[in-house]
Amino acid sequence: MVHMADKNIYIYDIYITMVFWIVFDFYLFKKMDQRTCIKFCVKNEIKCADAFRMLTVAYGEATLDRSNVYGWYKMFSEGREDVNDEERAGRPSTSTTDEKINEVEKIILANRRITV
Secondary structure, eight states, rough: OOOHHHHHHHHHHHHHHHHHHHHHHHHHHHHHHHHHHHHHHHHOHHHHHHHHHHHHHGGGGGGGGGHHHHHHHHHHTTOOOSSSSSOOSSSSOOOOOOOOHHHHHHHHHHTTTTTO
16 A cells, blocks of 8 residues: 555655756757857857857856857867767766666665665
8 A cells, every 4th residue: 555645755756857857958958059059150150259158148157168169169160060979988978777767766665765
C-alpha cells in the first residue's frame, strides 16, 4: 500500500527532475541560439565587438562570455558552418543513461533520506 505522503514525495521528485531538464534544455537552446546570432553577424560583416554588444542587449546575464563570443566569431570567420560543439576525446560530458536513472530511482525509493 502506498501512503499519500510517499506518493506526493514521488510526484515532487518527478517534478524537480522535469524542471531541471527544462532549464537545461532552455540553457542549451540559448547557447545554440547565440552561436547562430554570431554566425549571422559574421556573414553580414558586423564587427565582433558590435555582435557582443547586441547579444548582451538581447540575452542579458545569459549572454555567452566575451571570450566564447570572440572564439565562435573567429571560427565562423574562418569558414565554420556548424553551431554545435565538436566531439572531443576524453570523458563524456554526461553519463546519464536510462539504466542509471532507473538505478538511482530505486535507491531513492528504498531510502528517501539518502544524501549525496
